[in-house]
Amino acid sequence: MHIVPPSSSNTFQQSWITSGRILFLIAVSGLGAIGLVVLSALWAGAESDSAALDRQRQLVNARLLEQVDQVAHVIGQFGSGYLTRVYPAARSSGRSSSLDALLTAAAASGISHTAMSAFGYDQAFVVDENARLLMLADAKTEKRYRWMKPLFLPLLQDAKLAVNQDTASTDPTPSAIAGHLSSTARPNRAFANLMRLEGRPTIVGVVAINEAPEGQPQTMRQFLIVVRFIDGPALDELSRQQGLNGARFARTADADENEVAFQINATANGEPIGFIVWRPDLPGSRVIGRLMPALSIAALVIAMLFSVLLVRLRSSLGELKKSELHARQLALHDVLTELPNRALFAMRFEECLADPRNSTERSAVALLDLDRFKAVNDTFGHAAGDELIRMATQRIRALLRPGDTLARLGGDEFAVLLRDLKEDQHLPAICEAIVAELGKPFPLLGGEAVARIGASIGVTVVPDTGRNADDIMRYADVALYEAKMGGRGQWRVYSPSMDGGRNARDILKHELREVLARGAASPAGASQSDPPANRPDFGSLEVYYQTVHRAKPGYSVSGAEALVRWRHSHRGLLTPASFIPAAEEGGLIDALGFWVLREACRAACGWPEDTFVAVNVSPAQLRRPNFAEEVITVLQESGLPPSRLELELTESSLIEDNLDVYTVLKSLRSQGVQISLDDFGTGFSCLSHLVRFDIDRIKIDRSFVSQLGTKANGAAIIGAIVALSRNLGISTTAEGIETEYQRDFLAALGCTDLQGYLFSKPVPLGELDCFQKAKNGDELFPIVPSANA
Structure with a gap:
């Protein structure tokens, strides 16, 4: 045993105490400085958050008012456009009846359908000036309208008064009316208000859609009422435009501690009709959140100095282990997708063939090739191509069973090993699902580009085609070739007749070459001379x-x-x-x-x-x-x-x-x-x-x-x-x-x-x-x- 001399021990102890005091003073000073910085940052962040929150509320209010104005503007144009088209048509047809007689229940239903499908309104009703429903509607729609009708009446009354005022101010002479309609639509005021319908915040718009012919009194006004709820897709759009994280509608101000609530008031009477609740974007808190880890790390540096050797040792051992795992990963997996590569797929396929338990079990190997992948690379760059490969991998993997193997062989080529196929319908189902899934659009580069590619699949079944790995892979490749030649976006199961298919394609190419060499053909409908005796006739x-x-x-x-x-x-x-x-x-x-x-x-x-x-x-x-x-x-x-x-x-x-x-x-x-x-x-x-x-x-x-x-x-x-x-x-x-x-x-x-x-x-x-x-x-x-x- 080695004994430390007393002098040396005392010196070491004193040196340790001195160093400890110095470290303690440094730590206290550093913590004090960090504390001041933290307090200053918290105050600045709170002020910034308050200003940002006010700005978001102002933007939400402005956007809601803008949507109300937009509904009034759109249906106003719709009503004016309808009068501009229908009025001259009625006048030129020589009809003496008013245009409101032209608007049948079926036509009213068409207007309602157009308003909903073309302009995206949630509901549209065609009513007369007494708020009676004029269009064809099912029982559910009629019941819904009866509930909404009392709330529509004030806005409908305003629209009726406005249209009557416009009519009174217009030159009543037939010549004046005809000249006005030939160049532009008559004034057609539209109204839109915010109100609560069915317990939901809603924008309701009203516009007149009929007009009496020239020189005739208006017998009955007809109006289009449109409804747009702003707590569904409209709220989602508002959330995207204004950056409102997790925006939702609530009837009461039930915001959590991390949320804020904005009150929506009705246009007519200013009564609250609900709240928009969202998690506000608080730049001050975000900056503080980013700054706090650094400050925390700085506060822990002093303590870490005493354990640096142990941390270093553990870090070295951890890095060594990660390096070993990474090397094994690179040897058997694809770097881009982390899928098994060709080597690992071959190993698993050989294991499948060698497993005595699988001697009678049906398995399948599918080779998959992405269609038009090169065009994506050439158009959008290799970064988009890599992103497309990763997205395609995720889609395919989601369709496979846990025991199946998906591998990337290289480029846009994939291989799938399907083991234990107990049901005959499983193989067609999964191939059709993969083709359908890869035929859907791929949003790339953050949504800036969209690619449609598709995929072709060649399949061979084990043991139907033998148990030799090389032959099975070749058969799958032949089936893949057939799928591509069939127009792509398809899948084919190998059959021995496919080997003869290549000969058939070669024959077809030879015959077409002969037709083109012979002058191709005569124009359609013209006679063609007989081919020379030394050349066969393959048509024209x-x-x-x-x-x-x-x-x-x-x-x-x-x-x-x-x-x-x-x-x-x-x-x-x-x-x-x-x-x-x-x-x-x-x-x-x-x-x-x-x-x-x-x-x-x-x-x-x-x-x-x-x-x-x-x-x-x-x-x-x-x-x-x-x-x-x-x-x-x-x-x-x-x-x-x-x-x-x-x-x-x-x-x-x-x-x-x-x-x-x-x-x-x-x-x-x-x-x-x-x-x-x-x-x-x-x-x-x-x-x-x-x-x-x-x-x-x-x-x-x-x-x-x-x-x-x-x-x-x-x-x-x-x-x-x-x-x-x-x-x-x-x-x-x-x-x-x-x-x-x-x-x-x-x-x-x-x-x-x-x-x-x-x-x-x-x-x-x-x-x-x-x-x-x-x-x-x-x-x-x-x-x-x-x-x-």
Whole structure:
């Protein structure tokens, strides 16, 4: 045992005491200074919080008043617009009855529905001046109105008095009224008040919606009453705009200690109708919250000096352990998603195959590939691509069972190991769920961009296809290839016939190459000479045309879209979906595209001069450096003016190689060629494309048109696209119109052109009766009969 000499012990003890005193003095001084700083910060933070809270209350009050004014303004315009449209129509029809007689119960219901669907009101009623309900309504709506009616009466009385005053102040002579209505609507005052309805804070607006014809007395006023509750989506919008954290509505001021309550008063009598409660944004408290950890750390530094060696030792051991765990994580997991990587997936798959308990259990391996992922990277950058990979991982993982394995093999490729498939329906259900989930939009970069990608899945089942890991993975890859060739956004289970499918695709590419080498085809309707004896006959290509119609009375023909068909000698008439993928894979899309362009330009030369022909252009064609020169050459050879040619591009065409595509399109537009953007809103929509590439026309996808009358979102999306196009001076064509309701709605909404089976299916050139009649002088641009007729 080593004994410390007494002198040394005393010296050490004295030194320790001295050091302790010095440390104590330093600690006390430091704590005192920190205490003063803390007190000063608390006082400054409290003052800042008080000022911020007052400002938030002022903003909330101003916003509520603004919403009331907005409701009055919107329904005022609605009422004026309704009178402006309906009054001249009644006057021109020669009716002597007043307009309030024109407003039937069904029409009143239509006005109510329009107010709710188009302007987002929670409830709308059409009543007479005695507050009687005029519109068709179910029992629930009538009961609801009876409860609300007594509260509507004061506001309805104010609106009736205001309209009568306006009527009295207007020149009663028929000529004066007629001249006023021809230029602008008559004064139509609207009122809106804050009040409590059904125990909820509500904005109620009233506006007159009928007017007697010129020279006739007003028999009965009719009014539109709209209701917007401000404790639901409206409160959420207010919360987002004003930054009100956790905003909610309460009937009493039941705010917690971390919340504030703002009283809402009724407009008419100033009585309280409720409170908006939220957690206020207090900058002073936030700053103090950020400062306190630092101050606390500073106060603990003195104490930590005495235990620094122990902390250091423990920290070193902890870092060593973390480093070991991290190394193992990197070896077997993907860095971006933290999923198992290819090596770990292979290990688990081998374990699954080697486990004797699984010798008879059904398992499955699915290879998953994200569609159009490269376009997201090229458009929005690798940061967005990484974010998309992480979001896709989360969506897939949420659909799997705890015992399933999801791995990232690299890039946008994933693998899924599904063990113990006891139910035959589980595999289809999970594959369909993954395809559906990945087909939904992905908000990227904090909501600044939205990507739609989709996924393709190839599946192989164990032990149906054997128990060799390499063969199973190859079979899954073959099934994945089939899913992609089938149009993407699909899933396929491997079958031995798929190996022969590749040979079938090679045969189809060879036959198409022979058709194009033979001059492709003759124009639709023309005879074709027999092929040479040494070359087989695989049929001919034809161009079909689907007419486009102006969205004006009469719906005259404005042009037609060229669509290629392959009349195969053995397979029959093939649509583009059957052979376009083979053309792209075999490098034949350029030759096919220019053949269609030449035939369409030649055909359009025989059409009336104010019509156009639209031709689809693939991304591969746009990437050709001399694409613009080739198009101009085709126009010169056919004699078709450039202004009558419209090239239809997909949004994916603008995503890749932006600079080259921009140069090509700029050259074409300088010659007068029109450019349209097909299927707008279904791909990687970017508003900058509309301006940067100087687009002339937007084609609204049929998926939005089909929702009209069934989903409110369809009308909202189409309305937004049409409004955007109108502001940018861009034409709009709505595709897929199959009903008269869709036609009339889109025309009223402001679409410039319409296209769909209601007017005509794609037909050969010889069956375009509308153009033939125009050339014969019978009728200029008659409507093509409906395909259903």
